[in-house]
Amino acid sequence: MPQFNDTELTAAVIDSFEETPDPRAKFLLQELVKSLHEYVRKTDLTFEEWEYAIDFLTRTGQKCTPIRQEFILLSDVLGVSMLVDAVNHREREGATETTVLGPFYVGEHKQMPHGTDISANLPGERMFVQSRVTDLKGKPLAGVPVDVWHADDDGFYDSQKASYATQGPSSRARFVTDADGRFFFRTILPCSYPIPTDGPVGEMILQTRRHPMRPAHVHFLANARGYEPLITHVFIDGDKYLDSDVVFGVKNDLIAKIEKRTDAVMPDGKPATTPWHLMTYEFHMKPGQGTAPQPLGVKATEDA
Numbered sequence: 333m334p335q336f337n338d339t340e341l342t343a344a345v346i347d348s349f350e351e352t353p354d355p356r357a358k359f360l361l362q363e364l365v366k367s368l369h370e371y372v373r374k375t376d377l378t379f380e381e382w383e384y385a386i387d388f389l390t391r392t393g394q395k396c397t398p399i400r401q402e403f404i405l406l407s408d409v410l411g412v413s414m415l416v417d418a419v420n421h422r423e424r425e426g427a428t429e430t431t432v433l434g435p436f437y438v439g440e441h442k443q444m445p446h447g448t449d450i451s452a453n454l455p456g457e458r459m460f461v462q463s464r465v466t467d468l469k470g471k472p473l474a475g476v477p478v479d480v481w482h483a484d485d486d487g488f489y490d491s492q493k494a495s496y497a498t499q500g501p502s503s504r505a506r507f508v509t510d511a512d513g514r515f516f517f518r519t520i521l522p523c524s525y526p527i528p529t530d531g532p533v534g535e536m537i538l539q540t541r542r543h544p545m546r547p548a549h550v551h552f553l554a555n556a557r558g559y560e561p562l563i564t565h566v567f568i569d570g571d572k573y574l575d576s577d578v579v580f581g582v583k584n585d586l587i588a589k590i591e592k593r594t595d596a597v598m599p600d601g602k603p604a605t606t607p608w609h610l611m612t613y614e615f616h617m618k619p620g621q622g623t624a625p626q627p628l629g630v631k632a633t634e635d636a
């Protein structure tokens with residue numbers, strides 16, 4: 333019966349993965365053991381603290397449903413999501429910056445005609461979004477599906493509301509770029525909002541005296557064949573939380589100036605009945621491969 337001191341224990345656990353057939357899985361597991369053991373040694377972790385951590389992770393899992401992902405939220409607030417983003421996007425070469433997917437990429441993104449008001453029944457200041465998708469040289473990319481989603485005027489996503497089950501998606505849609513790489517739609521001006529604080533991750537944020545806010549933004553996921561999937565947000569310039577996003581997701585190039593307009597027609601020639609805002613942003617895609625994530629709860633299909 334082998335008996336180990338604490339450093340021999342680490343070596344023995346690392347060694348126990350030696351026969352793992354997949355070399356990458358073996359590497360990841362052995363490095364994980366090294367880092368976890370190092371953490372326990374460095375902190376002299378007590379039994380109570382270890383039990384607390386197990387309970388915290390158990391509650392995090394129990395909070396997950398097909399449309400609520402508490403583990404993504406945990407990864408986001410610990411900066412792990414942005415670190416994975418950073419190590420995978422070191423060379424942007426002029427491509428649009430990326431940021432977190434977040435936990436609210438849920439449900440269906442139904443394709444809608446350009447110009448659709450995706451927040452038609454919601455209160456809020458009206459906004460027209462006009463955009464274009466190009467390659468790194470500015471060549472328009474046609475036929476690219478672009479998923480968009482954002483929070484309402486109270487700071488909630490559709491999937492956080494009881495009405496989601498009966499009324500389906502709102503403030504989320506898919507647009508497909510035209511021959512000139514363009515797409516456009518109507519919506520409301522989003523506001524800054526707190527991440528969910530009714531679960532273990534939100535409790536941790538509040539107990540550690542961090543604020544739970546994200547600056548106002550619209551999410552975009554563009555998925556063009558032959559290009560890296562682009563997962564990003566466009567942030568609203570002037571938001572008071574741009575410097576302290578709870579998930580560390582802001583990048584300067586993703587902040588857009590939103591123009592306040594009083595013209596009687598919007599850029600697609602249709603009438604505007606109230607003053608409105610104009611968001612203009614162009615996305616530049618980097619050649620490459622990759623599979624865009626599926627919305628939570630949606631099964632992958634062959635040509636998705």
Ligand code: BEZ
Pocket residue numbers: 405408432433434435436527528546579
């Ligand atoms: C979001 O922007 O939807 C989001 C991202 C990370 C954590 C919580 C929300």
Ligand code: FE
Pocket residue numbers: 434436482483546549551
């Ligand atoms: Fe968001």
